[in-house]
Amino acid sequence: xxxxxxxxxxxxxxxxxxxxxxxxxxxxxxxxxxxxxxxxxxxxxxxxxxxxxxxxxxxxxxxxxxxxxxxxxxxxxxxxxxxxxxxxxxxxxxxxxxxxxxxxxxxxxxxxxxxxxxxxxx
Numbered sequence: 001x002x003x004x005x006x007x008x009x010x011x012x013x014x015x016x017x018x019x020x021x022x023x024x025x026x027x028x029x030x031x032x033x034x035x036x037x038x039x040x041x042x043x044x045x046x047x048x049x050x051x052x053x054x055x056x057x058x059x060x061x062x063x064x065x066x067x068x069x070x071x072x073x074x075x076x077x078x079x080x081x082x083x084x085x086x087x088x089x090x091x092x093x094x095x096x097x098x099x100x101x102x103x104x105x106x107x108x109x110x111x112x113x114x115x116x117x118x119x120x121x122x
Contacts, residue, residue: 028062029108032081036070043096044078050097051080054104063108076119082107093119 004012033051035044051065071079076093080100083089090113092103099117106112 027064028085030064030066030081030083031104031108032066032068032083034069034071034077034079034081035067036074036077038070038074039077039079042077046097047078047080047095047100050100051104054101058104058109060109073119079119084108084111087111088121090121091119092117 031051033039033044033048035048048065048067055063055065070077071091073079073093078095080092080095080103081089082092082103090107092099092114095103095117099114103114103117107114
């Protein structure tokens with residue numbers, strides 16, 4: 001395997017930044033499921049599964065789903081962050097499959113922040 005050069009790494013970084021950017025292409029909404037060890041132990045995989053089912057049913061091309069590591073708020077895991085163009089990001093806490101479906105249907109699709117589950121505005 002060939003060694004990566006600094007230019008190779010810069011190209012990879014630029015590509016990754018473009019792909020995960022909220023404003024790239026037609027993406028208007030980004031949903032981040034925090035899947036660090038604590039999140040996975042608390043049920044983040046089930047949250048991600050229910051989110052992917054909702055995504056498939058909605059058939060929306062302007063929504064990007066990504067994963068990340070721990071936010072440092074292990075006691076509130078699983079956490080999900082919803083970022084919508086023109087609005088402050090909202091972090092949801094103690095998510096489960098049902099809460100994820102509700103957040104997707106009401107916040108992501110209708111723009112109604114679900115304050116019962118909200119941990120913080122970023």
